[in-house]
Amino acid sequence: MAVETQTAPRGLRRRRIRPYQVVQIVVAVSITAFLLYRLQYVLFVDDLYGLDTWTRFLISGLVIGAVYAVIAIGYTLVYGILFMINFAHGEVMMLGAFAAYFVFEALGAIPAGAETSFLNTYPIISIILAFIAGMSVSTGMGLLLERVAYRPLRGGPRLVALISAIGASLFLQNAAQLMFSPRRRAFANPDFLSRGAGFEVMISGRPVLITYTGTFVFVGSLLLLALLYFIIQRTRFGQAVRAIAEDQEAAALMGINVDRVIAQTFALSGAMAGAAGVMWGLHNGIVYHFIGFLPGLKAFTAAVLGGIGNIPGAMVGGLVLGVVEALGPAFLGLDFQLKDVIAFSILVLVLVFRPSGILGEVVAEEKV
Amino acid sequence: MRQVLSVDSIHTFYGNIHALQGISLEVNEGEIVTLIGGNGAGKSTTLNTICGVVHAREGQVVFEGEDITTLPSHDIVLKGITQSPEGRRIFARLSVLENLTLGAYTRRDRAEFKRNLELVFELFPRLKERQTQFGGTLSGGEQQMLAIGRAMMAQPRLLLLDEPSMGLAPILVQEIFTIIDRLNREGTTILLVEQNAQIALSISDRGYVLQAGQIVLTGSGQELLTNPMVREAYLGEL
Numbered sequence: 388m389a390v391e392t393q394t395a396p397r398g399l400r401r402r403r404i405r406p407y408q409v410v411q412i413v414v415a416v417s418i419t420a421f422l423l424y425r426l427q428y429v430l431f432v433d434d435l436y437g438l439d440t441w442t443r444f445l446i447s448g449l450v451i452g453a454v455y456a457v458i459a460i461g462y463t464l465v466y467g468i469l470f471m472i473n474f475a476h477g478e479v480m481m482l483g484a485f486a487a488y489f490v491f492e493a494l495g496a497i498p499a500g501a502e503t504s505f506l507n508t509y510p511i512i513s514i515i516l517a518f519i520a521g522m523s524v525s526t527g528m529g530l531l532l533e534r535v536a537y538r539p540l541r542g543g544p545r546l547v548a549l550i551s552a553i554g555a556s557l558f559l560q561n562a563a564q565l566m567f568s569p570r571r572r573a574f575a576n577p578d579f580l581s582r583g584a585g586f587e588v589m590i591s592g593r594p595v596l597i598t599y600t601g602t603f604v605f606v607g608s609l610l611l612l613a614l615l616y617f618i619i620q621r622t623r624f625g626q627a628v629r630a631i632a633e634d635q636e637a638a639a640l641m642g643i644n645v646d647r648v649i650a651q652t653f654a655l656s657g658a659m660a661g662a663a664g665v666m667w668g669l670h671n672g673i674v675y676h677f678i679g680f681l682p683g684l685k686a687f688t689a690a691v692l693g694g695i696g697n698i699p700g701a702m703v704g705g706l707v708l709g710v711v712e713a714l715g716p717a718f719l720g721l722d723f724q725l726k727d728v729i730a731f732s733i734l735v736l737v738l739v740f741r742p743s744g745i746l747g748e749v750v751a752e753e754k755v
Numbered sequence: 756m757r758q759v760l761s762v763d764s765i766h767t768f769y770g771n772i773h774a775l776q777g778i779s780l781e782v783n784e785g786e787i788v789t790l791i792g793g794n795g796a797g798k799s800t801t802l803n804t805i806c807g808v809v810h811a812r813e814g815q816v817v818f819e820g821e822d823i824t825t826l827p828s829h830d831i832v833l834k835g836i837t838q839s840p841e842g843r844r845i846f847a848r849l850s851v852l853e854n855l856t857l858g859a860y861t862r863r864d865r866a867e868f869k870r871n872l873e874l875v876f877e878l879f880p881r882l883k884e885r886q887t888q889f890g891g892t893l894s895g896g897e898q899q900m901l902a903i904g905r906a907m908m909a910q911p912r913l914l915l916l917d918e919p920s921m922g923l924a925p926i927l928v929q930e931i932f933t934i935i936d937r938l939n940r941e942g943t944t945i946l947l948v949e950q951n952a953q954i955a956l957s958i959s960d961r962g963y964v965l966q967a968g969q970i971v972l973t974g975s976g977q978e979l980l981t982n983p984m985v986r987e988a989y990l991g992e993l
Contacts, residue, residue, distance in 0.1 A: 623860070626849070626853055626856060626857055626860075627857070627860065629846070629848070629849060629853075630846050630849065630857050633846045633847065633848060633849070634844055634846065636808060636840075636844070637840060637844035637846065638857075639807075639808070639827070639828040639829050640806065640808070640828055640832065640837070640838050640840060640844075641829075641832065641857045641858060641860045641861075641905070641909075642829045642832030642833055642837075642860045642861035642909065643829055643857075643860055644827075644829045645829070
C-alpha cells in the first residue's frame with residue numbers, strides 16, 4: 388500500500404475509488420431509484436389507501452416511535468458513559484410492564500363502593516401507582532444488572548461485557564417465563580383509558596380514530612424525554628454523566644465518584660425502560676415474557692439511527708423509526724408483517740452508510 | 756512550618772514496571788515545591804499516586820496527618836487535594852463554565868462557588884469572556900488556564916500542577932507561571948511537576964530531582980538552579 392501511494396501519480400491517487408465504495412454507491416443509487424419509483428407509484432398510480440389511512444399509519448408510527456425513543460434513551464445513556472450496549476435493556480422494560488400489570492390486577496380486585504373497583508374509582512392514582520411500581524422494578528433491575536453482570540467485567544475487553552449483556556437478556560427472559568408462565572395476559576387498563584376508545588377526526592371525509600391510550604403514551608413519552616434532557620443538561624448529576632462520558636479519569640480528579648454515577652446512570656436508564664414498559668402495556672394491552680425483545684432491538688436500532696451516545700439523536704431516531712416502520716410496508720407495497728424487516732434493514736443501511744447516525748458526530752479514535 | 760503533605764518511600768508499579776522506587780518528599784504549608792526530571796523519571800506517577808489515580812504498593816502518603824494512600828481519587832479531592840493534570844484533560848464538549856462548575860463538584864455551597872468563580876475569572880479574564888464556549892474550542896494556553904482554574908474551584912489546600920508549560924509559547928509560559936506564583940503568594944500550597952526546570956525552580960521554595968523513579972537530589976530552588984548537575988542535565992548547559 389505504502390509503495391503504491393509512492394509510485395502512483397498525484398492526480399490518479401486522489402481520484403481512486405475503493406471497491407467497497409463502488410458497492411456503496413451502487414446500493415445507494417438502486418435504493419434511491421426504487422424509493423423514487425415507489426413514491427411516484429403511491430402518489431399517482433395506486434389508490435389503495437386514502438389520506439385517512441396514511442394518517443392512521445402516521446399516528447400509530449408516532450406513538451410507537453415515542454416509546455422507542457424512551458427505550459432508546461436508555462441504550463444511549465449507557466453507551467455514552469461506558470461504550471457498551473446493554474442488550475438486556477428490553478427485558479428491563481418487560482419487567483416494568485409486568486409490575487404495572489400486577490398493580491392493575493390488584494387494584495382491579497379491590498372493591499370500592501358498589502360494583503366498581505379501586506382501579507376505576509381512582510384511575511389517576513392507579514396509573515401513578517402502576518408507573519411507580521414499573522419504574523421501581525426496572526430501576527432496581529438496572530442497578531442489579533450493573534452490579535452483577537457488568538461491573539465485575541469493567542476494564543476487560545468490551546466484547547466480554549457485551550456477551551454478558553446478551554446472557555443477562557436471555558436469563559431475564561427465561562426467568563420471566565418461569566415466574567409468570569408464557570401465557571399472554573391482557574393488561575387491565577382503567578376504563579377511561581380503555582383501548583379502542585378515542586376521539587375521531589375527519590380526514591378526507593372519513594373518520595380517523597386517535598385513541599386515548601395513544602395520546603397518553605405520546606404525551607407521556609415527550610414529557611419523559613424532556614425531563615431526561617433537563618436532567619442531563621442542567622443538573623449536577625447530568626454534568627457528572629457528561630464528564631465521565633468524556634474522560635473517566637479526569638472526572639474522578641474533579642471528585643466525582645465514577646462508580647456511583649455509573650450505577651445511577653443504569654438506574655435512570657432502567658427507570659426510563661420501566662416507564663416505557665408501562666406505556667407499552669397500556670397501549671398494546673398484552674404482557675408476556677417476550678414483549679421486551681423486539682422493542683428492545685428496535686430501540687437499539689433507533690439509538691444507532693440517531694447516533695448512539697447522543698441523547699437528542701435517540702429521541703429523533705425513535706420517532707423516525709416508528710414512523711418509517713408504520714408507513715414503510717404500505718409505501719413499499721409489502722406485507723405488514725414485514726415492518727420488522729424494514730426496521731432492521733434501516734439498521735444495516737445506517738451502519739453501512741452513516742455509522743455515526745443522523746445527529747451523531749464521528750466518534751474520536753480514542754473512544755473506540 | 757506546618758507539614759501539609761508527606762510522602763514516605765512509596766513504590767508504585769504499572770504492571771511489572773517498577774515506576775516509583777521509594778520516593779519520599781514533603782510539602783509544607785504555603786510552599787511551592789517542584790519535581791524536575793527527564794521523561795519517564797516518575798514525576799507524573801508521583802502526582803498520580805498522591806491523588807489516587809494509581810496506588811502505591813508500598814509506602815505511605817499522608818495529607819494533613821491523615822493516611823490517604825489507599826483512598827480513591829474522588830475522596831482525595833474531598834480531603835483538599837486537586838490536580839491540573841498533564842495534557843490539561845479539559846472536558847472538550849462541556850462549556851468553560853461547566854468545566855469550572857465540575858471543578859467545584861465536591862463543594863456545594865452556592866455563595867462559596869460564586870466567590871471562587873469570581874476569583875478564577877479575576878485570575879484569568881479570558882475564561883470569563885469565553886465561559887459559554889466549549890472547552891475544546893479554546894487555545895492551548897486558554898485550556899491550561901481552564902485546567903488550573905478548574906482545580907482552584909475546589910479551594911484546594913494542596914494544588915498539584917502537572918506540566919503547565921507543556922506545548923505553550925514562551926510568552927504564555929511566562930504568563931502562566933506569573934499566575935502560579937501569584938496563587939502561591941495568596942496562600943495556595945503547590946506541588947509542581949515541570950520539564951521547564953529554569954522557570955519552575957525560579958519561583959519554587961524547594962525542589963526535588965527525580966531520576967528513574969528515585970530522588971537523586973533535593974534543595975532550595977536557588978540551590979538547584981546553581982547546581983552543576985542540574986545545570987548540565989536539565990537546563991541544557993554543558
